Amino acid sequence: MVESPSIEVIPATLSDHPATRAWRTVGSEILEPERIELVKAKKKSMVYRLVGRAAEGSVVAKRCCLATGLVEKMVQEEFLRSLGMPMLRFYGLAEDPDGQHCWLFMEEATGQAYSPLNPEHRAAAGRWLATIHAGQCEPGLASRLPSQQPAHYLERLQTSRDALVRLLAEVVLPSGDVDAMQAIISHYDLLETHWGELEEVCEAAPPAVVHGDFVIKNVRVRSTPSGPALLVFDWELSGWGTPAADLAQFTGGMVSPDLAAYRSARTAAGCLLNAQDLERLSACGEFFRLIDEVAWETSASFQGYKTYRYLVRALSCLRVYEPRLAAALRRIGWSS
Numbered sequence: 001m002v003e004s005p006s007i008e009v010i011p012a013t014l015s016d017h018p019a020t021r022a023w024r025t026v027g028s029e030i031l032e033p034e035r036i037e038l039v040k041a042k043k044k045s046m047v048y049r050l051v052g053r054a055a056e057g058s059v060v061a062k063r064c065c066l067a068t069g070l071v072e073k074m075v076q077e078e079f080l081r082s083l084g085m086p087m088l089r090f091y092g093l094a095e096d097p098d099g100q101h102c103w104l105f106m107e108e109a110t111g112q113a114y115s116p117l118n119p120e121h122r123a124a125a126g127r128w129l130a131t132i133h134a135g136q137c138e139p140g141l142a143s144r145l146p147s148q149q150p151a152h153y154l155e156r157l158q159t160s161r162d163a164l165v166r167l168l169a170e171v172v173l174p175s176g177d178v179d180a181m182q183a184i185i186s187h188y189d190l191l192e193t194h195w196g197e198l199e200e201v202c203e204a205a206p207p208a209v210v211h212g213d214f215v216i217k218n219v220r221v222r223s224t225p226s227g228p229a230l231l232v233f234d235w236e237l238s239g240w241g242t243p244a245a246d247l248a249q250f251t252g253g254m255v256s257p258d259l260a261a262y263r264s265a266r267t268a269a270g271c272l273l274n275a276q277d278l279e280r281l282s283a284c285g286e287f288f289r290l291i292d293e294v295a296w297e298t299s300a301s302f303q304g305y306k307t308y309r310y311l312v313r314a315l316s317c318l319r320v321y322e323p324r325l326a327a328a329l330r331r332i333g334w335s336s
Helices: 018-024 066-078 119-134 150-170 175-193 195-202 259-268 275-301 308-332
Strands: 007-009 035-041 046-051 058-065 090-095 101-107 208-210 219-224 227-232 239-241
Touching: 018 046, 018 058, 018 101, 058 066, 066 090, 066 101, 119 208, 119 219, 119 227, 119 259, 150 175, 150 195, 150 239, 150 275, 175 195, 175 308, 195 275, 259 275, 275 308
Parallel strands: none
Antiparallel strands: 007 035, 035 046, 046 058, 058 101, 090 101, 208 239, 219 227
């Protein structure tokens, strides 16, 4: 996290701040906060920076839903720690008194911003991702992580399509929004007819622990004597399933790892992937990422709203996703 703070908590209120109270139960011996900075505020999460003395550095405190926080805790403690890779230190999780939220505490990710236009960054991302996808889980972890197999994405596609159909039936929308929503429904109908082909493509690579939100904003690059090393955070959407979505290229702010570097590293780890299969897997990943993005908008914004003004932001995002879906279908040769 390197965003600039927007609010600084004054020392007089520091001890009463919820992040401070939660931190005392997890890692107060590591750092004694001298101030707290608000980094990011979203509908379902808040991110703060706990700033200590110069020698102590900073800790990132994130308040999020308990269910997703527990997923990150599992991945951090039962998977990432065993890989022997440069990783951000995970200090722990503290449940919120409301029983629905929690606080996650991490080492702050400092370093250079990741650029998918930098070949060294993309090669480092390919090697890093290959190591993650080849990593061995603790016994039983795979069954406890959320599924990210193709069936999971098909269910999300169907649920989102149903939400769009209901929206068109219940809310009066401008003609441009109607056209875009009908186009997404049409794209989803077409994609579902080819779902068996997507499943066959995904069989080229074994299931693995996947990040699930492998986008530029969740990555920093740290210089090392052997070259750039990735620091990746926000594992709350991770799961067990097809690695396709992590491999998506140049869509929606994705990291876009170098596929040749990924393939070389996977081959060295004993997983043989030919170049064509990997390209097709990446193309499937673009569909899966778009399905996720549409699902986030329809599930978060369409619940109970019957008037247009509450839907403007979500609809504007969906209008962006529609031509991306159309382009992805054309590239794979499935456009009608």
